Amino acid sequence: MSVLEVKGIMKSFGKTEVLKGLDFSLEKGEVLSIIGSSGSGKTTLLRCLNFLEFADKGTISVNGKTIFDGASLKKLTDNEIRENRLHFGLVFQSFNLFPQYSVLENITLAPTLLNRGSEEEIKAEALGLIERVGLSDKINNYPCELSGGQQQRVAIARALALKPDILCFDEPTSALDPELTGEVLRVIRDLKDEDSTMIVVTHEMEFARNVSDKVIFMADGVIEEMGTPDEVFLNPKSEKTKIFLNKDIEKV
């Protein structure tokens, strides 16, 4: 059974159709990369999965349970939305760490407020996550004292602390300079080895090609091409994909 099953997701902002009916599924432990030019709807898709936007139509199922159905949107209460959200984690392009909290507190805040265990358990868990992202010497530092790459690694640990079924990344390295990009991508790659299910919206083609199990190329709100990295990168079927990938090569 798929961890995630998305069917017929549609979303408009006013008269602009951003998502025009998307279907895809994801197996446990798989990494899905979503590529495509700006404005193709990648970020909106992630935001719909995390309930920061509500799709107009379509369904989202996690572990076989439908957690969102565009047809019955109004029936969801705030509490249901919050519970459904917790199936997903989201790492933002601009990190969005909480500036007044230390690295450790950023990670323990949500588990503490959600009563996910005793203070000691939550702290031990958080320290483990901080070690995994390689920031054990920064636990008491504040976000403003960290580099962009370090902040993003804290943000990843913060998202992992709630043990989401699927961890989403919204262009996690777009706000970082090339030097810092590597350390973040390395952390994401390590997560793959630990069997996390992930969706990564990215402009890092190398990363998408080497780390993902599945690649989706989006254009104008539809899935233009979907397949293994080799299929999409080496033998793209769609014209749009070819053009997009060629541009990426030309850029270099």
Add this chain to the structure above:
Amino acid sequence: MSFLEVTAFLANGFVFSLIIFAVTLLCGVPLGLPIAFCSMSRYKPVKAVSKVIVWIVRGIPLMLQIFIIYYVPGLLFKTPIFSNIDRYIISNFNIPNEGLLRMLLINAGSLVAVLIAFSINYACYFSEIYRGGIESISKGQYEAGYVLGLTKSQIFRKIVLKQVIKRIVPPMSNEIITLIKDTALANCIMIPEIIKQAKELAATKAMIWPLFYTGVFYLLFVGLLTILLGRLEKKLSYFN
């Protein structure tokens, strides 16, 4: 009158200034918050009413507002409410012949009117500072809270509030310093605050220098406030 006697006489007046200062902060600081929320409300009528109130209160002089609060209830109900309070206290309490307690008791009614006018006025100014502070917090902070499964109230209390406080300390400091000087307006309805006391000396004892001497009281108090507010600002400077 000796220098010390004048100082004591003026100090009694400054007690009134400090009372107005303290009560205005005590009432105005919390009252500003619901006004700020109303001004940001999604419900158009609530928002409109709140904006109109803030416009009126910020748009007319505080002195005029003191007159309105003091006189208008009397016109509406055909009985001067605040002077009735004074009259009630004078006829029911044992008023000492002199001293600060006497001053406080015989002016209690007018003082209440001044406190109401100041609290409403400052609450409106504070509400705009709060609104600016709350709206300056990036959407990303809320979204980060949402995706971590937090409730709206948890996000406000645990994430947004402290960032707002940090941002509003400088403009609030400004208002608070203005407030202690604004208390002088209370003398328009004969509250014996410090300037009224000094004018009294000018009128009855032909002494003009105490009027200028009052500045020292304000300066010392503002100095103290500046130090305290500066400390608060520094305490919050550990994050951006």
